[in-house]
Amino acid sequence: MVEDETQRLRRIKPNLERRALIYEFTRNFFRGQGFQEIETPVRVPAVAPELHIIPFESEGWYLSTSPELYIKRLLAAGYDKLYQFSRCFRKGERGRWHNPEFTMLEWYRTSAGYMQMVQDTEILVFTIADRLGVSPVINYRRRSIDLTPPWQKITVRDAFLNSAGWDPVAINDPLRFDTDLVAKVIPAFDPNRPTVLLDYPAAMASLARLKPVEPEVAERAEVFIGGLELANAYSELNDPQEQTRRFQIELEQIEKERNHKQIIPQRFLESVKNLPACGGIALGVDRLVMLFCNADSIDDVIPFTTDTA
Amino acid sequence: MDIEDVHKNTKLLVNGMPYNVDDAEFVKPGKGRAIYRMKLKNLIDSSTLDITYHSGDKVEEARISNLEMQYSYRDGDHYVFMNTETFEQLFLDEKTIGDKKAFLKEGMMVNMMMLDDKPINVTLPYFVELQIVNSAVTTKTDTFTSQLKAAVLETGATIGVPTFVKEGDIIKVDTRTGTYVERVGTKK
Numbered sequence: 267m268v269e270d271e272t273q274r275l276r277r278i279k280p281n282l283e284r285r286a287l288i289y290e291f292t293r294n295f296f297r298g299q300g301f302q303e304i305e306t307p308v309r310v311p312a313v314a315p316e317l318h319i320i321p322f323e324s325e326g327w328y329l330s331t332s333p334e335l336y337i338k339r340l341l342a343a344g345y346d347k348l349y350q351f352s353r354c355f356r357k358g359e360r361g362r363w364h365n366p367e368f369t370m371l372e373w374y375r376t377s378a379g380y381m382q383m384v385q386d387t388e389i390l391v392f393t394i395a396d397r398l399g400v401s402p403v404i405n406y407r408r409r410s411i412d413l414t415p416p417w418q419k420i421t422v423r424d425a426f427l428n429s430a431g432w433d434p435v436a437i438n439d440p441l442r443f444d445t446d447l448v449a450k451v452i453p454a455f456d457p458n459r460p461t462v463l464l465d466y467p468a469a470m471a472s473l474a475r476l477k478p479v480e481p482e483v484a485e486r487a488e489v490f491i492g493g494l495e496l497a498n499a500y501s502e503l504n505d506p507q508e509q510t511r512r513f514q515i516e517l518e519q520i521e522k523e524r525n526h527k528q529i530i531p532q533r534f535l536e537s538v539k540n541l542p543a544c545g546g547i548a549l550g551v552d553r554l555v556m557l558f559c560n561a562d563s564i565d566d567v568i569p570f571t572t573d574t575a
Numbered sequence: 576m577d578i579e580d581v582h583k584n585t586k587l588l589v590n591g592m593p594y595n596v597d598d599a600e601f602v603k604p605g606k607g608r609a610i611y612r613m614k615l616k617n618l619i620d621s622s623t624l625d626i627t628y629h630s631g632d633k634v635e636e637a638r639i640s641n642l643e644m645q646y647s648y649r650d651g652d653h654y655v656f657m658n659t660e661t662f663e664q665l666f667l668d669e670k671t672i673g674d675k676k677a678f679l680k681e682g683m684m685v686n687m688m689m690l691d692d693k694p695i696n697v698t699l700p701y702f703v704e705l706q707i708v709n710s711a712v713t714t715k716t717d718t719f720t721s722q723l724k725a726a727v728l729e730t731g732a733t734i735g736v737p738t739f740v741k742e743g744d745i746i747k748v749d750t751r752t753g754t755y756v757e758r759v760g761t762k763k
Contacts, residue, residue, distance in 0.1 A: 316606060318603075318606060318607055318608050318609065318630065319606070358579045358609065358630070359601070359603060359609070360601060361600060361601025361602065361603075362600065362601070363601075363602070364601060364603065440607070440608070441608060441629065443607070444604050444607035444608045444610060444629075445610060445627070445629075447604055447607065448602045448604065448610055449627075470606065472606055488605070495604060495605055498605050498606070523631060
């Protein structure tokens, strides 16, 4: 029998109650650490050009794909520790773990790097579990996952050598990388522990800085829990020339592959020269809620998705 | 069509064969390329195929339609079906009909699956009524179970029926399971 809207919304009510608690505990967590909550525009003249993140267009502007550029403009102006719950929009992303409109939690710290952001994530997620009254071991899709920090950490190179038999730092093959990441590398993670992938190939650095002692990789980390990609952290790139160069490469690829001339975020690029050393991370809130609700689908933690709106 | 527009139950043409998308899973590394993992079912022989696509891939949509048609007669290896409105005739070979021939009776209305203008498969009604032409139980080997005995239908197929069913009776058969449902008419 197909459930109607009333039945569906009643079924997911406990998940939405838990979702509200997670927001509350997260805000308490950041307030306690001296972070300031911030809001930045959802409708924007330019987004960070990324080949595989497609923005929705809105009267010649775009719907935000991430608040990252605005938060960095605030940091460049002297703000210190910031966080934001932000609605983000990414075209074509729909599935069990995706809705084209979703909620991102981003936070940034000056004088910090990607490992600090990973550590923040460990403590945040552990604290939420504690405040929800669930033990550090949660059950997610018939697995028990121990959230106690520190989490397992492995470099991208080692994870691929172990599970896929090749070194993506030495061989630049983005398509093979994405395919093997999903089909081989993530499934090989310890199912009972969160795992953090560290040090992505420099070609996949996006907005991260390269590792000073090992410039073939970037200071970028991804957090996985229960097979879900939960968060992406950078030591933020603050070299305006290098950032401009990377954006131009992405813009060229976007024009070639998607046949679209995307606008370069000029005001952001102008601010990069004042951006202090900082770390930042983006965490998928819907997926965090899924983990704490033992939800199979993102549809069970959002009252109205693109299919029910 | 773009792979982005493919959903569960979309019909695709892969290597010239029509498939139904039984399951479509969207996975995407945050910064990476979208990956579409599909479970496909061949619409002709029901075989399955697991296939992976990436964002930007183009796939061919299979133009599938369904027509109500009447089974007319068998002509050698071919089964002849007729559109009762246009009187147009279409043919399916014995291999494609497969096990369904056991319950296919002349004059029966069936659902014909069409790929463009070509018939590719036929679906029988869930329930059909067929006459028993032979239900003589002579030996123990003709007995399916203690409750069922073998009987031959007018289509030539053999089926298990309750012992009270007689030659000349009309019975209802479930074509999905190939089993007896009930007796709907009895020989006077």
